[in-house]
Amino acid sequence: MDEETDGIPQNRPAGRDVDATDRKILGVLVDDATVSYAELGDRVGLSPPAAHERVKRLRRSGAIRNTAAIIDPKAVRKPLLAFVHIDTKGWGKTPELMAISEHPEVEEIHSVAGDTCMLIKVRTEDTRALEGLLSRLYETPGVTSTRSYVVLSTYLERPVQPGITTEWPAPRHMAKPLY
Amino acid sequence: MDEETDGIPQNRPAGRDVDATDRKILGVLVDDATVSYAELGDRVGLSPPAAHERVKRLRRSGAIRNTAAIIDPKAVRKPLLAFVHIDTKGWGKTPELMAISEHPEVEEIHSVAGDTCMLIKVRTEDTRALEGLLSRLYETPGVTSTRSYVVLSTYLERPVQPGITTEWPAPRHMAKPLY
């Protein structure tokens, strides 16, 4: 055990680049991270210790940010999903941004290019709770209301996909046929 | 082992409701699902087998949908995040919706209440790849272009939070002070 930096994703520029085998591993672990190293090795064509080494490296490099339980929002009484556009005064990690992220209902905060400044994703128990959250958000100094979209139904919601596992990086001219 | 339905989230209406201890467990596992049952038990005040039983139940009930590796989008060359509004002809699981979800770059598809029909979340390598993806999406029969927002920077991105662990369910009148 060299440095024991496991678990804390260092901000190194990703130890080394992710090869085809790594992508296969990521593909398996995104789908189910409870598999044993024996089975993981089987699926990607490695021995258990080799698979283990790869995973450790992927963790250390930050390619695997975390291994987490994915919770059903309904189970924790947050069935209502909404996207909210808001205007803020400044850019960067401003105090109002910190205030917004304090709310546990807020899952994502993005700065978008377009007519509004921020796009945030929130989950609440119902429309009443959403209204309450929004009113609290808009009470934050420097935050201005714009628009919000309530999600009626979700058809797809999946994690980041590792992508093509056979060959990588894809040759640059692969983008050509799209035009 | 009664039914051996582990891993496949049955569509039962959540075995039984999630209590305070369950929420503590979810809180730990969302943060790091690689902890041993011994440590999980320690953190929530249970013996390892008891913690194990709880987790098994949470899995079976569907409260824990999955245990997954969270990948850094940059590591798999998808640093560019965008939200795309599109109009589709019909509602429900239409063929155009299925076609859209085929693309590995598409992570979420939501039907929203508002001036557009669908809101999708996509990740690509760069703006060129995004343009290619959009053109392919808009080529899908029944799909009409509307707007897309490119994310400049992301300030928060976290999984569904289990919420308050001390007392649950929260009394209904708790929503009152918000008004």
Next chain:
DNA sequence: GATAATCACCGTATTAAATTCTGTATCAAT
């Protein structure tokens, strides 16, 4: 109100997996 049944839990025992260690083939650089 007593009794049976169920449930959630703990402690222990067993089994399985994670992890370590050692040796080897492959590739890159000198």
Next chain:
DNA sequence: ATTGATACAGAATTTAATACGGTGATTATC
């Protein structure tokens, strides 16, 4: 060609997951 580094396999060891049996508390039933 030689050295060094890397990734790997197989065996050995340590650690954790899982199964088992028993206990107290709560709830349903008579």
